[in-house]
Amino acid sequence: MRITDVRCAVLGEHPVVRIVTDEGIDGYGQVESTKSYVKWHVLFYREHLLGEDPTDVARVMRKIRRLGAFKPWGSAVSAIEMALWDITGKAYGVPVYKLLGGKLRDRVRIYNGGVRQPLRGYQPEHFVEHVRFMKQAPERFSIVKVSVGYHGPMFDALPGARYGDPVRGATPYLSRGPLTERGLRHLVTCVEAMKAELGEEIGLALDCGPGWTVPDAIRFARAVEHLNLLWLEDLITGDYTPYVLADVYREVTEQTTVPIHTGEQIYLRENFVELIERHAVRIIGPDPADVGGLAELKWVAEYADLHGILIAPHGIYDGLIGLAALVHVCATLPDNFIAFEYPVARPEWWYDIVVGLPDPIVVDGHIAVWDSPGLGVTFDVERARQYLAEEDRGFFD
Numbered sequence: 001m002r003i004t005d006v007r008c009a010v011l012g013e014h015p016v017v018r019i020v021t022d023e024g025i026d027g028y029g030q031v032e033s034t035k036s037y038v039k040w041h042v043l044f045y046r047e048h049l050l051g052e053d054p055t056d057v058a059r060v061m062r063k064i065r066r067l068g069a070f071k072p073w074g075s076a077v078s079a080i081e082m083a084l085w086d087i088t089g090k091a092y093g094v095p096v097y098k099l100l101g102g103k104l105r106d107r108v109r110i111y112n113g114g115v116r117q118p119l120r121g122y123q124p125e126h127f128v129e130h131v132r133f134m135k136q137a138p139e140r141f142s143i144v145k146v147s148v149g150y151h152g153p154m155f156d157a158l159p160g161a162r163y164g165d166p167v168r169g170a171t172p173y174l175s176r177g178p179l180t181e182r183g184l185r186h187l188v189t190c191v192e193a194m195k196a197e198l199g200e201e202i203g204l205a206l207d208c209g210p211g212w213t214v215p216d217a218i219r220f221a222r223a224v225e226h227l228n229l230l231w232l233e234d235l236i237t238g239d240y241t242p243y244v245l246a247d248v249y250r251e252v253t254e255q256t257t258v259p260i261h262t263g264e265q266i267y268l269r270e271n272f273v274e275l276i277e278r279h280a281v282r283i284i285g286p287d288p289a290d291v292g293g294l295a296e297l298k299w300v301a302e303y304a305d306l307h308g309i310l311i312a313p314h315g316i317y318d319g320l321i322g323l324a325a326l327v328h329v330c331a332t333l334p335d336n337f338i339a340f341e342y343p344v345a346r347p348e349w350w351y352d353i354v355v356g357l358p359d360p361i362v363v364d365g366h367i368a369v370w371d372s373p374g375l376g377v378t379f380d381v382e383r384a385r386q387y388l389a390e391e392d393r394g395f396f397d
């Protein structure tokens, strides 16, 4: 089998990759909704993929993997890898999880991810309202994650919460620096209120940064130790930070019982080595749509497991093809797997153009693993076609 074309169309906000072969089998991959510009990265790789056998996934990936980088520059490579597995599964009539070593679980635990409402403010009652919505969601989540602190405008919005000034730029979460005692106390009060609302039945994780100083990160982590939080995410580095600072993370991790989490922005296994071997964090969170693909994420998870480190993959903006990819790879991860971040498709019409997902998708906080070949999801082409931009008209042809 040979690759005859590599196409990319932006559907809604998602770049979608379609790899076409000479045997009439095609495969799809998807890029996060926030990265429509990645279309041009995908097309950049096209000439290196034409003529290759898509079922030799590692051999194809060897040609392009070194051209990617930390978020957002690894997205195109990752989406191409997804599409290669999709083709290979269809070619041999097996689900992608079989190609990755087989499943260890029949259903995969998720956490709320895209199921949330915007915060109406940054007082304890606003956070309580925020988690109550997640607690009452029909998906019946056993874990919810809330954005606090520097992962959003909270510290800039609260007068006297921090010493520095707000920073805005081409990527989110650029504000960083020391907090005041008032800022720190206020956040602890909000977290206590959320945990009281959720009770023991629902685990609480916090997406916190990046942007914290080491002393504030340690003070905060220690101040919330009595709440048994699942993790504190991206305190030091994180979203759109092209480095890991393993030794800095290790200082925080060693000073608290709260599990410290990072890794959604990291590209390739090589860039997890320091974090894992130095035991810099307790939990890693690679995203299959950024780390370099499904086999890459699987390798990182296995290596983390050897070092006593857990994994809770990122995925909130990965869309429905990305959701299928998450289900397949997470079904194969070792017992250090906690849950992955559940993406919600936007716009709403995405649910009308993708076929193959369970209905309902989530039951009792889990997604049942399905057995159809490849990723097991595809497009209702006649419905999907209407959402193509003029320049992408030939995408499904």
Ligand SMILES: [Mg+2]
Residues within 6 Å of the ligand: 207, 233, 234, 238, 264, 314
């Ligand atoms: Mg995050």
